[in-house]
Amino acid sequence: MSALPVRAPHRTTETEPFWAACAEGRLVLPRCDRCANYIWYPRLYCPSCAATDVSWHEVSGEGTIYSFTVIRKGAGPFAPVGPYVLAYVELAEGPRLLTNIVDCEVDAVTVAMAVRVVFDPAGDSDALFRFAPA
Amino acid sequence: MPAVTIRGKAFIAGAYEHPLRVTGDRTIPQIHADVAIGALADAGLTIGDVDAYFCAGDAPGFGGISMAEYLGLRCRYIDSTETGGSSYLIHIGHAAAAIAAGKVNVALITLAGNPRSGGAGPGGSGAVSAAPESEFENLWGANVVGYYALAAQRHMYEFGTTSAQLAEIKVAASLHAQHNPNAFMRNVVTVDEVLESPLVADPLHRLDCCVITDGGGALVVVSAAVARSLPRASVKVLGHGEAIKHGDNGKTDLTYTAAAWSGPAAFAEAGVTPADIDYASIYDSFTITVLQCIEDLGFCAKGDGGRFVTGGALVAPHGRLPFNTDGGGLCNNHPANRGGMTKVIEAVRQLRGEAHPAVQVPNCRLALAHGTGGSLATRVGSATVILGQAER
Numbered sequence: 001m002s003a004l005p006v007r008a009p010h011r012t013t014e015t016e017p018f019w020a021a022c023a024e025g026r027l028v029l030p031r032c033d034r035c036a037n038y039i040w041y042p043r044l045y046c047p048s049c050a051a052t053d054v055s056w057h058e059v060s061g062e063g064t065i066y067s068f069t070v071i072r073k074g075a076g077p078f079a080p081v082g083p084y085v086l087a088y089v090e091l092a093e094g095p096r097l098l099t100n101i102v103d104c105e106v107d108a109v110t111v112a113m114a115v116r117v118v119f120d121p122a123g124d125s126d127a128l129f130r131f132a133p134a
Numbered sequence: 135m136p137a138v139t140i141r142g143k144a145f146i147a148g149a150y151e152h153p154l155r156v157t158g159d160r161t162i163p164q165i166h167a168d169v170a171i172g173a174l175a176d177a178g179l180t181i182g183d184v185d186a187y188f189c190a191g192d193a194p195g196f197g198g199i200s201m202a203e204y205l206g207l208r209c210r211y212i213d214s215t216e217t218g219g220s221s222y223l224i225h226i227g228h229a230a231a232a233i234a235a236g237k238v239n240v241a242l243i244t245l246a247g248n249p250r251s252g253g254a255g256p257g258g259s260g261a262v263s264a265a266p267e268s269e270f271e272n273l274w275g276a277n278v279v280g281y282y283a284l285a286a287q288r289h290m291y292e293f294g295t296t297s298a299q300l301a302e303i304k305v306a307a308s309l310h311a312q313h314n315p316n317a318f319m320r321n322v323v324t325v326d327e328v329l330e331s332p333l334v335a336d337p338l339h340r341l342d343c344c345v346i347t348d349g350g351g352a353l354v355v356v357s358a359a360v361a362r363s364l365p366r367a368s369v370k371v372l373g374h375g376e377a378i379k380h381g382d383n384g385k386t387d388l389t390y391t392a393a394a395w396s397g398p399a400a401f402a403e404a405g406v407t408p409a410d411i412d413y414a415s416i417y418d419s420f421t422i423t424v425l426q427c428i429e430d431l432g433f434c435a436k437g438d439g440g441r442f443v444t445g446g447a448l449v450a451p452h453g454r455l456p457f458n459t460d461g462g463g464l465c466n467n468h469p470a471n472r473g474g475m476t477k478v479i480e481a482v483r484q485l486r487g488e489a490h491p492a493v494q495v496p497n498c499r500l501a502l503a504h505g506t507g508g509s510l511a512t513r514v515g516s517a518t519v520i521l522g523q524a525e526r
Contacts, residue, residue, distance in 0.1 A: 042270070067287045069335040
C-alpha cells in the first residue's frame with residue numbers, strides 16, 4: 001500500500017463492476033460488444049460507436065507513463081503527504097488513465113517509464129488503482 | 135466561406151473591464167452590474183436598450199434568469215453557454231448569429247467573480263463534482279496547475295520545448311503589464327526569475343501561472359443599424375469558431391487543444407489567415423496554454439511554439455505576434471478564474487487604438503481573441519473570434 005491518501009470511490013450502477021474488481025485486486029474495463037474498443041472512463045455506453053452493449057474484461061495492468069507531474073504541495077487530504085506524482089498511464093491495451101505513480105522517488109519518474117498496476121485498499125471493501133515501476 | 139455567415143453582421147460597441155482586482159465585500163451580482171453599466175456606457179447605450187443577455191457559470195443563482203431580474207433586463211433572447219473561461223468568446227459568436235438572424239439588436243455579455251476575496255482556489259467552482267468522469271479523476275490529488283503541467287511535460291517530451299521558452303511568455307506579459315496601472319502584477323520579470331520561482335507542479339513554476347483576481351468585464355454586441363447610430367466607432371465581428379476536445383474514449387492527447395478546430399473555423403469565416411493578424415489576445419491561464427494555442431491557431435507549426443515565442447516575438451508593439459498587451463491573465467487580471475472576457479476587451483482596445491501607447495500596435499486592423507476553458511489535461515472548450523478595426 002502506498003502512502004497516498006485513499007477514500008472509497010462512489011459507485012454507480014455503471015461503475016460498480018469496475019470498483020468491485022479493484023477491491024479484488026483486478027483491473028477490468030468495459031469493452032464494446034460491437035466495435036471491440038475498450039471504454040475509458042468506465043460506462044455502459046461506447047463513445048466510439050454509440051453502442052450500449054458492453055462487457056467487462058480483465059486487462060494486463062501493464063503500461064507506460066504518457067505524462068506526469070510532481071505536485072509539490074497538495075490540498076485537502078494530500079496536503080500533508082509532501083510531493084507526489086500525478087500521471088497519465090497508457091495501458092498496454094491502449095486507454096490512458098489518470099492516476100498516481102507510487103512506490104518510487106518522485107524524481108525518478110520519467111515519461112515512457114514502464115509501470116504496473118497496484119491496488120491501495122480504501123476501507124474494508126474498496127481499493128484504488130495506482131501504478132508503480134514495473 | 136459558409137453560405138450563411140456572421141461576418142460583418144455584428145459589432146462590439148462596448149467593452150469594459152472592472153478596474154478592481156480585489157473587490158472586497160462587493161457581491162458577485164454587484165460586480166455583474168458594475169461591468170454591465172460600464173460596457174453599456176462605453177457603447178452609449180443603457181440597460182433599457184438590451185434585448186439579449188449572455189452569461190456563464192459565474193452568474194449566481196439561476197444564471198441568466200437570476201441576473202436578468204437583478205439587472206432589470208427585458209430580454210427576448212438568452213444564452214448561458216458554459217465552457218469555463220472561454221464562454222464569453224462563444225457568447226460573441228452566438229450573439230452575432232442572433233443578430234445576423236434578425237432576432238435581436240443589443241446583446242449584453244457579463245462576467246464577474248471574487249475568488250481572491252472569497253477565498254476560492256484557482257480553477258473552477260467544483261460544480262462538476264457529479265460529472266460521470268469525476269471518480270476517475272478526483273482521487274489522485276489532481277489540481278489545476280497539475281493538469282496543465284501534464285500537458286507541458288508531454289509537450290517537452292515530444293517537441294523538446296523548454297522551461298526557458300515557456301518563461302519567455304511570462305516575460306512578454308510582464309513587459310506589457312508594467313504599463314497597466316490596474317494590473318495585479320506590474321513588475322517586469324526575467325526568464326531567470328521565472329525559472330527560479332518555486333515549482334508548483336513540475337515543470338510549471340509559480341511564475342508560469344496566472345494571477346488570482348476578483349472583478350469582471352462586459353461586452354455589448356450590436357447590429358449594424360445600432361452601431362451606425364452610436365457616437366463612437368465599433369469593432370466588427372468577422373469570424374468565430376468554437377470546439378470541444380475531450381478524452382475521446384481513453385485517447386487523451388496532451389499536445390494540442392480544441393483551438394486546432396476553433397481557429398480554422400474562425401479564420402475561414404473571416405476570410406483571413408494567421409499571417410494577417412496584427413494583434414492576438416490568447417488565453418494565458420498558464421504559459422503552456424499560450425504556447426499550445428499559438429501552434430493550434432496556426433501561427434507556427436505544431437511543436438515549434440517554443441522556438442516561436444523566443445526572442446521577444448510576443449512583445450508589443452513590434453514583435454512578430456504582439457499578444458496580451460494588458461498584461462494578460464499572467465500579470466494583469468484573471469477575474470473569477472475565467473480569462474476569456476479580458477482577452478476580448480484588450481483586443482477591442484487595440485482595434486480602437488486605445489491600448490496603452492507603449493504597447494499599442496500601430497494601425498492595428500485585424501485582431502484575434504482566443505479562449506481555452508476547462509483543463510488541457512482532461513477536456514477543453516475553445517473559442518476563437520476574429521475582429522476588425524473600427525469603422526465609421
